[in-house]
Amino acid sequence: MKKLALLLLLLVSFGILAACGSEDAASSGEKKEEKKQVTFGATSGPYTDMVNKAIKPVLEEKGYEVKVVEFSDYIQPNLALSKGDLDANLFQHKVYLENFAKEKNLELSELISVPTAPMGIYSKKFKSLDVVAEGASIAVPNDPTNAARAFLILEDAGLIKLNPDADPLTVSEKDLQDNAKNLQFKPIEAAQLPRAVDSVDLSAVPGNFALAAKMDLLDALQLEDMPDQYRNRVAINTKDKDAQFAKDIKEAVESADFEKVIDEEFKGFGKPEWME
Incomplete structure (x- = not known):
């Protein structure tokens, strides 16, 4: 009887140890998942x-x-x-x-x-958009989304007027109602717009490309009032x-x-x- 009792005690002990081991493993697994x-x-x-x-x-x-x-x-x-x-x-x-x-x-x-980083209008020729000359050339992005942003900045600056019924996300040169300064638009790839500052009168440069070219955003003649x-x-x-x-x-x-x-x-x- 004593031997049987001892055997039962050993079996119970092993069961408890096995259960503890399982709990530890589960706990370890949980900790691993929590990482x-x-x-x-x-x-x-x-x-x-x-x-x-x-x-x-x-x-x-x-x-x-x-x-x-x-x-x-x-x-x-x-x-x-x-x-x-x-x-x-x-x-x-x-x-x-x-x-x-x-x-x-x-x-x-x-x-x-x-x-x-907002798009901005940059120039090495003019110090202000108020003094932009008749027929000035302006480089704008050649992709529709960023081009629309450029036209909206120019309208905010009072240089152009756009069709009020046009979609602001897709507005383009076709939507011009007034171009009093007779600006000459030159669509080019957005990544090239920082370099275009040297070759045109004005350049509409997206903020990320301006920063990549080490341009100071605050040097822009006008920054966009960016739609969300x-x-x-x-x-x-x-x-x-x-x-x-x-x-x-x-x-x-x-x-x-x-x-x-x-x-x-x-x-x-x-x-x-x-x-x-």
Whole structure:
């Protein structure tokens, strides 16, 4: 009987130890799942800087390990996101994101808009748009979306008048109702617009290309009053909209620390409506 009792005691002990081992393994597994990592993609220049300086530190304070991947084009960041190589990216405005996702049949969504470098009108010939000469040449982007932005800046500056019924997202030279200065429009590739400042009277340069060319945004004769559709967004896969990392990225961008870095290091960037 004593031997039987001892045997039963040993079996119970082994059972308890096995259960504890299982709980420890489960606990270890849970801890492993709780490890937080975010891979963030951004284009070279100001938006990689924004992730590194204004978003990454806040996420790290929340316990995330953040990897930043830098891209040199506007195609790969969305493809990498859709494949799961990235958790989020930052480089594009709403119009581009929606068009790209539709064309490529991707399930991508915006998470939150961020301060964005505005397009500006630059010149080495004129000190003010008030003194622009008759027949002055102006280089504008040759893609419809950015060209529309250029025409809206010129209208805000009082140099042209556009058809009030025209769609502001697609407005073009065809929608001109008045061109009092007889401006000569020269459509060229957006990336070449900073160089065009040397060869034309005026050049409408998107903010990202201006910064890449080491231009000072505050040197522009006029910066655009940017529609919110043209402010860059943090984009994620639609399936991750309710994920905790997505909520934490949004909180990071909404934080006081983020805005402090923007105010100190990204002067001239137009803030989205939610920040104003």
